[in-house]
Amino acid sequence: MAVAPHEPSPAPTTRDVRAEVRALLSWRRIVKRTRAVLRSAVVTFVVLTATLWLMPGVASADLVDTLGLVLLVAGVGAVVRPLLLVGIVALGGWGAMLLGVVAQITVIVVALELDPAERISGLPSLVFAAIMAVVFAAIIDWMLDSGSDDTFVREAKRLMRGVRRRQARQAGGSFLSLHRPRPGTEPGLLLLQFDGLSEPVLRWAIRAGNLPTLGHWLRSGSHTMVGWHTGMPATTPASQAGILHGASRQIPGFRWFEKDTGKLMVTSRPRDAAVIEPRLSDGRGLLRDGGVSIGNAFSGDAVVSLLTVSRAALPGRSARGWAAFMASPYGFTRALVLGVGEVFTELHQARLQRRRNLQPRVSRSGKFLALRPASMLLRDVNISLIAEQMARGAPVVYCDLVDYDEVAHHAGPARPESMRQLESLDRMLGVLERLAPEAARRYHIVVLSDHGQSQGATFRQRYGETLKNLVERLSAAESNALDTPAEEEAAPTAPLLVASSGNLSLLYLTRYPHRLSRAEIDDAYPKLVPGLVAHPGIGLVVVRDEDGPVALGTSGRHRLRDGHVEGVDPLLPYGPQARTDLLRHQESAHVGDLVLISSVDPVTEEVAAFEELVGSHGGLGGWQTDAVLVHPARWPVGRPELDGPDAVHRQLVEWLDMLGLRTQPVEADEAGSSTPRLSRAHDG
Template identity: 40%
Template sequence: MPRWKAFGGALFRVLAVWLMSSLTLLLLAALLPDFRLQSGSGDSLTRTALTAALGAGAFGLLGAVVWPVLVRALLLVPALVLGLLVFFLNGSLLLLALDLLPAGSGRAAPQTAVIVAAAMSAASSATSGFLAVRNDEAYHRRLVRLAGRRRTRRARPRPDTPGTVFLQLDGLGHDLLREATRGDRPLMPTVARWTGTSHRLTPWRTDWSSQTGASQLALLHGSNEDLPAFRWYEKDTGRLVVSNRPTGAAELQRRAVERTGDGGLLTQDGASRGNLFSGGADQVALVMSVAARRGRHNRSRAGYFAYFSDPANATRTAVSFVAEVVREVVQSLRTRCRRELPRVRRGGLYPVIRAFATVVERDVVVAAVMGDLLAGRTAVYADLVAYDEVAHHSGPAHRDTHRVLRSLDRAVALIARAAAHAPRPYRIVLLSDHGQSHGPTFRRRYGLSLGALVRAGCGLPVRRRADRTPSGAEAREAARAALHRPEEPVGDAPGAAGPPERDGDTTHPLVLASGNLGLVSFPDVPGRITREELDRRHPALLGTLTDHPGIGFVLVRSAEHGPVVLGPAGAEHRLDTGRVLGSDPLAPFGPGAAAAVRRTARFPHAADLMINSSYDPATGAVHAFEEQIGSHGGLGGAQSHPFLLWPAELTPPSPDGAPLTGAEAVHRVLRRWLREADGPQLPLEEATNEPSGR
C-alpha cells in the first residue's frame, strides 16, 4: 500500500474516533444532570460542539501519554483491584481534560466523570474496531492494542518455521466436544469447521487422577509421578499439598523438573498463559507456580497489567463481568424455581468467581496469547478454564454451559485471526486435560459426607448434620492469587476435613476429597498402613466403605498380597498378580482401569485408602465427594476421556492406532509436534516406536 494512502487511512480513522468521542460527550451532557459542556451563562450549539471536540481530544491525548506511566506506578496493586481502579483513574483523566477547556466550559461530578469516561472508552473502542474490520493493517494494530503489547525498539527476527499454539479447553470431554460441533447450528462453529477438514479429532485417556494438576503437570513437564490426587496429605512432611495453590504448584513443578531433568515443553522461546505450571517458559502470565513469588521476579501477573492498561479493555471486561454475575444469579434462581436436580448451592462468592473465570481470566489469557502470536513466539500453551468452572456447578451438559462454549469458540476464532497477522505461520492445537462426569453429590444422594462415613466405620462420633465440602475448582485459587490474598490454612481448604484431630494418643483419620476420588490417611501411622493393621485398629471400616452403595472400590495395601482393590460382598482384585476374587470391582470402569490404579498404588504419597465413588455405566453418573454435580478427579464416565484436536499436516498422535493413554504419553506427542516444526517430520517407523501409553 502506498505510504500516502496508509497515512490517509490512519488519519481518517483518528478523525472518525475523535468524532464519535465528541458525539458521545454531547449525548451524555444532554442526558446526565451532573455533566455539562457549557459555561454558566450558556453557549451556542456550535460552541458546545467545539467544547466537546476539545474535551474528547484532550481526553484522548492524556490517555495516550499518561496511561503507560500510571500502569508502571501501579505494579504493586493487586491485579483485580487494578481493573476497578482503571475506572476511577479514567474518570480523573476526564476531569483533568475538562479543566483544560477554556473558560471553565466543562464540569462533571466525580462519580459522573467515571461513567462518562467509561462510555467514551467503549465508544472509541467500538468505532476503531468497526473501522479496522475492512483494513488488514488497521486490524493488525487493533490486535496489538487488544493484546496490550507495546512496540519494542529491537525487532525479533522473522522466522520461517511455523510456531505452535496449544489451547487447553479445561474440562471439556471428547464426547461433549463432538456434540458441540454437530448439526446445522453447532455451539462451536469455528471448531466445527476445523473438525474433519483442517484438523483431526481423537480422544485420550487420563490417569486415575483425572484433574488439571496431574494432567497439566505431565503435559507441560513430562511427568506426574507421585501425584495421586488434586490434594493429598504427605506423612513424611506433615503437610497438605494442593495442586492449584501457588506453593503446591511450585513444589510439584520443582519435583517434575528434578525427576525428568528437563525444563519443560516450553523452554525454547515459549510462553505459558493461565496455567498451573510454567512448562519452562520464560514468558509467563497468570501461572500459578510462579504466583507465590514477590517482587520483580514475579512476571505472572504482568498479563493483567498489560491488558488493563488500556481503558477500553477494562471497560469492556468490566461490563461483561457485571453481566456474567447477573446471568449466574438469574440462572441459579431459574434452576431452583424449576426444582432441577441434581443441583448444588451457587450463592456466596460463587457468582463473582464464575465471572472471573468466564470473563476476566478468558480476556486476559486470550489477549496474552494474541500478543505472543504477534511477537512470533515458537510455542504457546494457554488454559481457558471457563467451561470447567461453570460445569462444576451447573452440570457438564446443562444449558448454562452452552453460552460458555460459544464464548470459548469466539476466543478460538479471535486467536486464529490474530495468527493470520503474525510474523510466522502458526499451527493451533486444541486439547483438554480431562472431561467431566455428572451426577448428584455423595452427600446429597446419601445424606452424609465421605468423612462422616469414615468416622462411622472407625467407631467415632458423627455429627448429625453432614459437613459440606466446598468446591476446590481452579478459578477460586486464581482469583485469590490475582487479589494477592494469602493461601487458606489447611483446615479451610476446599475438600479437606480439617487438620488431623487427636483423641488422647490416637489421631483421627484425615479425609480429603478430589472430585469423586476420596483419600483417607492415618497420620499417626508411619508409612502406608496395611490392610491387616487397619483391620486390627478399625475392624468395621473396610466393610463399611465397600458395602456402601455410593462407593465403587477401595484401594488398600496388604502386607501379604500388595496393593488390593476391594469391592462389595468381599470382592478383591489383587493388582500385583491380577487375581480376582468374586466380581471384579474394576470391571464397571472399563479397560485400562486396573493399569491406572496399579500405577497410582506404587506412588510414595498415595493415601492409606484411595476411595473411588460408584459409577453407573448406563447413565455415566458418579458421586463427587465435593459440592460439584459436574466432577472429575477419579475414574468413571466422561471425566477420563479428554480430546486432542490437531492440524492434519502433523503426524497422528498414535500412528499405529493404539489408544493414547496417560498425560505423559500426550506430552511426548506434543514434543514431537514441536520438533516437526523445526524440520522434516519423523519417519513413520520412529513415530510408531514411540510409546502411546504405559
C-alpha cells in the first residue's frame, strides 16, 4: 500500500488569517518571546562581565559600557550568524564542524572589536576573550536549564520551522503555511536503536522508575515491550545487516578474516563497511522507500545516509540540521564544553571503582576518555538530524544511538554510569515527543536494541594471558606470528590469526585457502584443539568433523546437526537456543576454522571476554543475546517469537506496509529478492 500523494492545501479564509494573527499576538506568545530575549540578555551580560573581569589589563568594567556591549553582541549575532550559517551549509562535512566553532567565537570577537570602550585590543586577546565567553555561556545555559533539554528543544523547533517554511516557499505555499506550517497527518516511523541494551536491563530500569518517557508509554498502554533473540554473533554489524537488509549471515563477527582475499575485515572501518554493504543489499532494504539512515553501520538502501559507516562521510550541504547544530550557540560549542565535563566525570567514576575495589572492572583511560564526550556530541547531532528529517517529512528514519553501549563496555552494563546514559537516551525520546507538533508527518516511535551485553572479568585478567598468547603456546609458533590487530593496514600473513568479538573468537589457519576440518587442523597443529578444549576459560570449541560441525567441551561433545551428545553436554550453560545459534553461525560467510566461546559462570552468568571489556557481546552467555523491541501496543506482531535480526527485519517491513510506507507488498519483496534469505525453519 503506497502513501497517497500530498494534495494542495486549501486557500486560507479570512477567518483563518484572523485566527492566526490573534495566535501570533497572544499574550502567552509575547510573554514567552520576551522571557527568551531577557534570558539571553542576562546570560550575555553575566558572561561578558566575568570575561572582562578575568582578562588581564582591562581597566574598566563599567556597567553602562557592558550593557552597550550586550546590545552590540546581539546586533552582531543577528547580522553575522546567518551569514556564517550560509557558509556552514555551503561547506558541509568537516567544514561545518570547524566553522561551527568559529561562528560563536567570531560573533564575540567582532563585538569586542566594535566596542566603543575599546577595553580589549589585539587579535590574540580578542580571540582568547571570545573563547572564554563562549565557554562561560555554555556552562551558564546548562545550569539555568538544570540539565534539562529546554534550550535544545527550542533550537530544534526553530530549525524545523525553518525547514518547513522553505519547503512551503518552494511549493508556492500560502501566508499561513509560510509563517507557521501546520503539523502533518500522514503517518511516519522513527526507529531508534538503543545500542547494546538488553531486555532485562531495560525492564529493570523501567520498574525502578528511572525512565519516565518509556515508563509512561508502557504504563499508559500506548506501547508494549517484547524481547527478541539476536543469535550469534551478537554484534551491531550482524544485527544491522539483518534488521536493515535481512542478510545477517554475511557477518560472522565484528571482525573476521577472508581467505579468498587475504584481508582482515573490521566493520567499524568505513572502507571495509563499504565493501560489505553490496553483499547485503538487494535494493529492497528497510529504508529503500525514501528512508533515512543516521549513525548506522549500513544504509538499509536509504535514500539519505547521514553519519553511516558504509557511506563514510559527514553530512553534506543538504543536511541543514548538521549545519544548524554546528552554528547554534546551544549546539556543537555547548556539547564540546560539556563533553570536557564528561571527561572529568569519567575520571572521577573510574577512581571510585578503584577505591571501592569494584569487581569486575577494566581500565577506563586512553581512548575511552575521548569516547565519552564524543558519544554525547554524537547523540545531540543525531537528534538534530532526526528533527530536520521530521520537518522534511521523511517517511521512515532509523538511527543508532550508541551512548549506553560505549559506557557499558568499560563500566559494566548495569552500573550507575551506564544507567545515566540510558536515562539520557530516555530524555531524548521526550525531546522527540516535544518536537512532534512541528513535524511534517504524524510519527510513530519504535525503540529497539541490536543486542545486549554480558558482564565479567576478561580472559586476560582471569588467566594471566590473552587468547593470542594461549594459541601461540599451543601451536608452538613464533611470538609475533599471531593475531593481526584490527587497526593494522597491511594484509595479515600470520599462520594463525585470532579475530575476537567480545567472548566470541574466530581462529583462522591463514595459509590454507579453504575452511579446515578437525583432522586437517590436528595434522597441522596436534596440540591446538585439545589444549583449547581443556582450558577453563574456553567453554566451547566448534569445529567441522566428519559428521558436520561439533561443539567440544571439557567433558563432552555435541553434534550440532542431529543434537547427539556424548558425555556432559557442553551447551547446557548457554541456554536452550545455543544449538540453533551455533548451527546458524556455522553457515555464515567466512566463519573461522575454529569458533571459540568463552566459559560462562552458571551462577552469575558472567563471561570472560577475549577483549579488554568488562561489558561485552558477540558470543553466547548472559544477556548479550537478549535484545528488546518497544512498539505501539495496537500493532500486530506476526511472529510470536522474534528469533534473529532477519525476523525483526520482516516484522518492521510488515509495519511499514501497514502504515502505507512500503511501495511494494511484503510478499512481492520476498518473492523477488535476489539475496539469499534464511528459511522460516531457521530464523523464526
